[in-house]
Amino acid sequence: MTAYTDKIRQIASKLLTEGKVDMVIGFRKGSIPMMNQPLFIKTPGEAQELIWDSHCALNLANYVTNRKEKIGIVAKGCDSRNLVTHIIENKITREQLHIIGVPCTGMVDRHKVSAMIEAEITAIEESGDSIKISGNGFSKELKKTEVLQENCAGCTHRNPVIYDELVGELVPEQSGVDPYASVREVESMSPEEKWNYFEDLISNCIRCYACRNACPLCYCPTCFVDESRPQWVGKSQDPTDVRTFHLLRAYHCAGRCSDCGACERACPMGIKVREFTKKLNKDCLELYGWEAGLTVDARPALDTFKADDPQDFIK
Amino acid sequence: MKNLLEHTGIEPGRLHFSWISSAESTKFVDVVKKITEEVKALAETKKYVKTSTQG
Ligand code: SF4
Numbered sequence: 001m002t003a004y005t006d007k008i009r010q011i012a013s014k015l016l017t018e019g020k021v022d023m024v025i026g027f028r029k030g031s032i033p034m035m036n037q038p039l040f041i042k043t044p045g046e047a048q049e050l051i052w053d054s055h056c057a058l059n060l061a062n063y064v065t066n067r068k069e070k071i072g073i074v075a076k077g078c079d080s081r082n083l084v085t086h087i088i089e090n091k092i093t094r095e096q097l098h099i100i101g102v103p104c105t106g107m108v109d110r111h112k113v114s115a116m117i118e119a120e121i122t123a124i125e126e127s128g129d130s131i132k133i134s135g136n137g138f139s140k141e142l143k144k145t146e147v148l149q150e151n152c153a154g155c156t157h158r159n160p161v162i163y164d165e166l167v168g169e170l171v172p173e174q175s176g177v178d179p180y181a182s183v184r185e186v187e188s189m190s191p192e193e194k195w196n197y198f199e200d201l202i203s204n205c206i207r208c209y210a211c212r213n214a215c216p217l218c219y220c221p222t223c224f225v226d227e228s229r230p231q232w233v234g235k236s237q238d239p240t241d242v243r244t245f246h247l248l249r250a251y252h253c254a255g256r257c258s259d260c261g262a263c264e265r266a267c268p269m270g271i272k273v274r275e276f277t278k279k280l281n282k283d284c285l286e287l288y289g290w291e292a293g294l295t296v297d298a299r300p301a302l303d304t305f306k307a308d309d310p311q312d313f314i315k
Numbered sequence: 316m317k318n319l320l321e322h323t324g325i326e327p328g329r330l331h332f333s334w335i336s337s338a339e340s341t342k343f344v345d346v347v348k349k350i351t352e353e354v355k356a357l358a359e360t361k362k363y364v365k366t367s368t369q370g
Pocket residue numbers: 057076077078079104105106107151152153155156157158159259260261
């Protein structure tokens with residue numbers, strides 16, 4: 001995957017030299033391992049800072065909301081689906097974007113890797129499918145497939161759905177994976193067990209809103225959690241307030257979420273935020289045959305009405 | 316909304332949706348009766364009840 005780096009640099013520098021875009025959005029190496037940062041460049045010279053590896057898991061679609069410039073943007077499968085959603089929701093136009101598509105083989109789960117080692121990891125290198133982590137007095141080889149983010153392990157849209165050019169050959173899409181296994185598990189529980197499962201899941205939440213900030217769908221000028229007139233939800237650590245936040249945030253993503261995993265990756269407490277949104281993704285697929293962000297030519301599930309929409313919940 | 320609430324542990328029968336026109340007074344009565352019965356049968360909820368006074 002790291003071979004993409006050269007290609008990304010080349011494309012970015014060409015786009016900026018020819019004046020085809022005003023800015024390119026990609027990734028640069030983070031100041032600590034596994035934490036690459038978004039990078040915005042405006043001159044061809046800066047293109048050398050761009051990189052690609054298995055830690056580029058943030059969703060760059062997050063940074064194009066309401067922008068006026070022409071933008072070159074590096075996009076893996078999930079980012080491209082969120083770009084589609086942005087286009088559908090009039091947050092950017094297709095013409096403003098030059099999409100540098102990255103066929104993706106998944107991102108490394110930083111929480112998982114950190115949990116494997118007691119000591120601090122100070123370096124991480126990858127070549128092909130193997131990942132080498134090292135720190136003070138230790139080094140360890142891992143297979144990338146063992147430490148993939150959960151959403152990536154179950155991803156069925158690894159290739160960008162829209163792009164202007166690609167940085168490499170398309171990768172085979174995964175088949176036979178079940179992105180909704182954990183949802184099914186919860187579905188089989190009793191109401192009491194379900195309640196306790198989610199109570200436990202969010203018990204460590206500190207309400208820092210990193211999950212919301214990392215999410216490309218959360219672009220409201222004032223989020224409902226920050227409003228005080230009216231105050232939709234309490235701002236305390238009371239379990240009811242915490243749960244209300246999670247429930248409503250998930251609902252705001254219904255029919256829009258690409259399951260990119262940016263929320264879980266951003267969470268400092270390692271909370272599985274996706275357990276909420278995944279249920280809605282599964283419902284959208286089963287009830288409306290809808291997966292978010294696959295085409296700019298269809299309206300999202302919650303934006304249309306069809307006479308045969310399931311409505312037996314209304315009595 | 317109903318699905319997600321029930322998925323996260325609200326009992327089926329607690330939450331009801333209905334569409335009633337202002338001309339449908341009898342339907343309104345029937346629906347309210349049915350909801351009252353079903354919710355009573357579930358006993359008092361402790362869920363989404365804030366006990367602390369903060370926030
Ligand atoms: S969700 Fe799919 S496209 Fe996105 S990073 Fe994971 S494998 Fe790649």
